[in-house]
Amino acid sequence: MKARSFADLGELKKALQRQAEEAARQEAQRRAAEERERRERELFARTVGPVTALKDTGRAEIARPRPVPAPLQRRLDEEAVLREAISDEFDVESLLETDEALSYRRPGIGPDVVKRLRRGDWVIQRQVDLHGLRRDEARERLAEFLREAVKQGLRCVRVIHGKGNGSPGREPVLKGKVRSWLVQKDEVIAFTQARAADGGQGALVVLLLQPSRPGARR
Template sequence: MAANDEDEIDLFREAIKGANPLRISPKKKEHKAPQKKPKPVPLNLIRDEKQALIDSISDHYEPLHDIENGEELFYIREGHSPDILKKLRKGFWVVQKSIDLHGMISDEAKAYVVQFIAECKKNNIRCVRIVHGKGYNSKNKEPVLKNKLKHWLAQKEEVIAYAQARVHDGGGGAVIVLLSAH
């Protein structure tokens, strides 16, 4: 050790003379803020609500005000102006969200549509496109989902009107749906 180091050690010893060491008990625990337990997720309630939404529409419902002109499909809920349907068919409202049901079986598509409409309602989305396909890959080359979709939509209170999409939006393989404001 250098003389300089010894001088520093002596200075340090002189400075701490008379100091008592702190006594720390190893048995003392650190105090932590109490952790709040997360609220339990009601999985059964969520599952039941989803099933109730699905069960709220039937595959066998026939709307009273369903208007079908050949292959073209359109509908307006009673009590609303026919101008809404005209505007919807001309693209007055911007499509804010879209789903595609291609490749789904009927039960999957039904659940997906119900969930989609509920999500749109929650997020204040008014105009949506639902692509159902033209049925070219179905058993009898008929549009199974198209026929079911028109009944499902007519049963949803949120649906004001729907019309076959314009050609660039899917034509006969899609519908544009106007939902009520929430």
């Protein structure tokens, strides 16, 4: 019994010693934190100078609900899409040249540009084939194609819309729609019917706005 009691007393002594060490450690941390806070207050006072504490007015602070964050970037993206959108209701007839090719040139673009485009003075760099697509599919494909062509700095492209022989009543519906869509795009400055070797009545050759580069001559 005595041996067991001595052992218990030894364990109790060790436990008390660990508690005392932990209490001393916590006290040292508290004093260190107080000293650090005191030094920061003194440094603030030396830097800012004398300050006067605001009087307690006794007013309660009411937590007001914050406004819901406005999705600004999404709204800007949607507005950009709307600006790029092309309508099926646009009347293009008044803007087309009264020639057999129903050419188009943006205001400020001379007639010689269309003549050179028809002669093939510009090399066709890329093409998109809309033949056989439904109207909505063709409109989206054309918009995407023009967007990528401008990003890549392309100057002259070809848009294949087909002759409309497979349309109901053999009416070239897509052919007229493509002209209407192209007129609405700012990056399109002129277009004309392709030469026979380049697709004839089933395609258009389109001249795109040349992107300006810093330091480039105009």
